[in-house]
Amino acid sequence: MWTQGQVVARRDWSDKLFTLSIKAEIAPFIAGQFIKLSQGNTDKRIARAYSIVSAPDAELLEVLAVKVPDGQLSPALHQLAIGAEIEVSTKAAGFLTLEELPQAANYRHLWFIATGTGVGPFISMLRTQAPWLKYEKIILVYGVSYYSDLAYQDVIQQLQQQYPQQFVFIPMVTRESKAVEGMAALDCRIPQGLVSGELEALAQVDISPLDSQVMICGNPAMITEVQTMLLERGLTKNLRRAPGQITLEKYW
Template identity: 45%
Template sequence: MAQWLDAKVTKRIDWNDHLFSLRFQCADFPDYTPGQFTKVGIEQDNGVVSRPYSLVSHPQDKELEIMAVPVEDGVLSPKLHELQENDDLKVMAPATGFLVLNEVPDSDNIWLIGTGTGIGPFLSILADSEIWLRYKNVILVYAARHQNDLAYGDFIQQCQSQYASQFSYVPIVSRDKADGMLHGRIPALLQSGQIIQQAAQPLDAEQSQVMLCGNPQMIEDAMDVLKSMGLKKHLRRSPGQISQERYW
């Protein structure tokens, strides 16, 4: 049964003036699976104001972590953006969600394609051993508006070092241009083949699974491109190659 648990902020990370992460302690939070999300909230006079957030942290971490952007006129995110160490939070337990590896079939390659904070569940998945044991090649495609919107660079670089022959990273920015990064939107870059060329790995129905997370328009457009390439949405009753989670 879902219930609210007390949590306390232990650290905040400001990637820039609008993108931030919060780390918090919640001693009673139950085990979860990499890729899942939960509701995070702040107690108000009229109850808990909350929104769902993916857990960036790994289940073996002692603390939980989320990343967020303060949405203008949002009911919660601007308040989260104001939180500092030792401030109180509410966290819904247990975590939930199906963007997890045990819902994804085996294949040679797995493509993790995310925009903005939609990268969150993939960071948790990459921190777990399962993905590296099950798939020959792991490709992370991470898109944001600007270069300084690409967070967790140290962790991604750690994956590149630790799994040099197995891991491919494709960063993308849409509003500016940067050396070593693709420029544009994910669907167009998939259609043109630039993402596949940059990753130097095949993306097809025979060898690949794809996980999509983030902006709903990106997911819708990317789904259309991937379907035109012969892939289809994965369902338990009808196995395919594309798993997805929309962020709003």
């Protein structure tokens, strides 16, 4: 089922990365879920999934998207101006949510690992109270190619101020030197940061099957590499029939 939404605000983080704030009547959703956006008529509908970045109680639906060169839908989304209409699926879906994680008290550390627009569902979860009430430490690892691809720095900085002991933010920028913008991002890809031990050193906690839950989102090749490393360390995939420590969502 589709409903007509209207773009009421947009924010451009770079020439290809943007946030749309959409007014649309959809059913209640859980932080971490995605909706579909669509253009075209029923015969020739192009629909794609987008994680919701806003919190479930927010007035507007927010999505973070990147313009994929030669993509079928994202270049059209990138062109949407304020006031433009876009079709939105009325029901959100997806299992990359805190509710899907095992609730046992030993899981004290929550790792959010994202590349690119994969940070979106984690921002939505961080905007709710749930993770802050449950986990002693929350680590957000956010890997991008360029500094300008680091979206939502204002929200992240505010969380760092609000939860200085509980929240660790680790930006990773792969194609620009550390000197740029005076920000201390790691300059390697996420799997390399795991192999070298740099990520855990910065977080001051290890990723362990005993106390960690790890959620991974974004580039599928990154997810496969990270998952393989975690499986080798004894973590298992989190399934409803067999709870584990790794929960993931591949974007393509």
